[in-house]
Amino acid sequence: MHEHSMIRALLELVEQVRAEHQAAEATGDSVEVFQVHVEVGPLTGAEPDLLQSAFRSLTQETSMDQATLRISAVPLTASCLECGENFEIVEFRFFCPHCQGHVRVTGGDSFQLVSIDVRPSAPQSRPSKLPSSDRES
Numbered sequence: 527m528h529e530h531s532m533i534r535a536l537l538e539l540v541e542q543v544r545a546e547h548q549a550a551e552a553t554g555d556s557v558e559v560f561q562v563h564v565e566v567g568p569l570t571g572a573e574p575d576l577l578q579s580a581f582r583s584l585t586q587e588t589s590m591d592q593a594t595l596r597i598s599a600v601p602l603t604a605s606c607l608e609c610g611e612n613f614e615i616v617e618f619r620f621f622c623p624h625c626q627g628h629v630r631v632t633g634g635d636s637f638q639l640v641s642i643d644v645r646p647s648a649p650q651s652r653p654s655k656l657p658s659s660d661r662e663s
């Protein structure tokens with residue numbers, strides 16, 4: 527499935543960024559990803575719902591199983607080869623609204639990582655601070 531391979535490639539990139547971030551942490555603590563933000567253009571042909579379900583199934587039983595995917599739609603834009611007008615293409619009308627000239631697509635074909643949000647991983651076992659047991663008997 528198209529969306530599945532897009533998310534698979536995305537997760538590889540996310541893991542790289544996460545590892546770099548972790549290496550840069552002065553404390554050396556491990557970090558986990560809790561949100562991934564991507565931009566998706568209409569020319570990718572990707573359905574946001576299918577991206578979400580691919581994300582959920584591919585992060586299951588990984589350190590990212592609690593992470594959320596945030597999808598921003600980017601507009602499909604073009605510039606006219608005749609008059610130079612820049613505009614947004616609506617309903618896939620690939621001609622200039624100004625002079626009906628031929629156009630060149632300038633945006634809307636991308637699937638890209640915008641940002642990832644990380645936080646320190648929850649420690650496996652938190653050292654518990656018990657009240658000291660030096661009660662007077």
Ligand SMILES: [Zn+2]
Binds near residue numbers: 608622
């Ligand atoms: Zn034009």
